[in-house]
Amino acid sequence: MLESVYWCKDGTLVPVEASICLFESGARLLELAVVRDIRDRKQAEQAMSRLAEIGELAAMIVHEVRNPLTMVLILTTVLMGLTSFCNLNLIDFAQQRPSLALEEAERLKRLLNEMLLYTRHQVLQCAELEINEFVTEMLEAVRSLPAMMNRKIELISTLSAAWILGDRDKLRQIFINLIKNAGEAVED
Incomplete structure (x- = not known):
């Protein structure tokens, strides 16, 4: 196999793949050349390369955001613990803020983990x-x-019983997200 480019009559370059083989026909040695347009394959390879770059960028972003997020989670957890331990009587508004911050930080952490999953080849544990x-x-x-x-x-x-074949962790994540989203979409 040989890859090259072919100049079309209109002046455009087309990537091609050529294969040449020799064969005998009677007493004559003949050549057979098959040239195939591989534009679609080259475009797909470029798209895959671009997706790989995007995946690497997403992984880098996840890692850069995860470190400060971990600190926010730790500090919010400590603040909530101190508030409970010291029996501080904060006004309702102030009591809800650490809880809300912790909930949102946990949601952000899950989102980052999901982004990271897209950058890796996933194997289902069915x-x-x-x-x-x-x-x-x-x-x-x-x-x-x-x-x-x-x-x-x-x-x-x-x-009464229904058996399925599936990845426990992935299905758990799907169900939790669906139920949580439904709960957030309707009033108490």
Whole structure:
């Protein structure tokens, strides 16, 4: 295989791939050349290269934002602990701020982790899951989220048992995001 460029009559350059083979026909030695236009493949390679660059940039941004975010999470957690430990009677408005800051910082951390996942090749860890049991366990975690504490969240299933094949962590993330988004979209 040989890659080259071909000048078209209109003056444009077209990337091509050529393959040449020799064969005998009777007493004669003949050449067969097949030239193929590879513009689509070259464009796809350029797009993949660009996506790889974007992935590297996203990974760099995630790492740069994660360090200050970790400090914000630590300081907010300490502030909330001190407020509780010292039994400070802050006005309601001031009491809600550290909690809100912590919740938003956690959301930002999850977003950064999701961005980082896009830069890596993902491998699913599939296993058999009983969906009713899985969702019931996951709902316990959702109910403890600060944004969900005043919400009634329950599973009503018409199936006695339903087995699926899936990645537990990925499915958990999907369900938690769906339920949390739904909870944020409606009033208490």
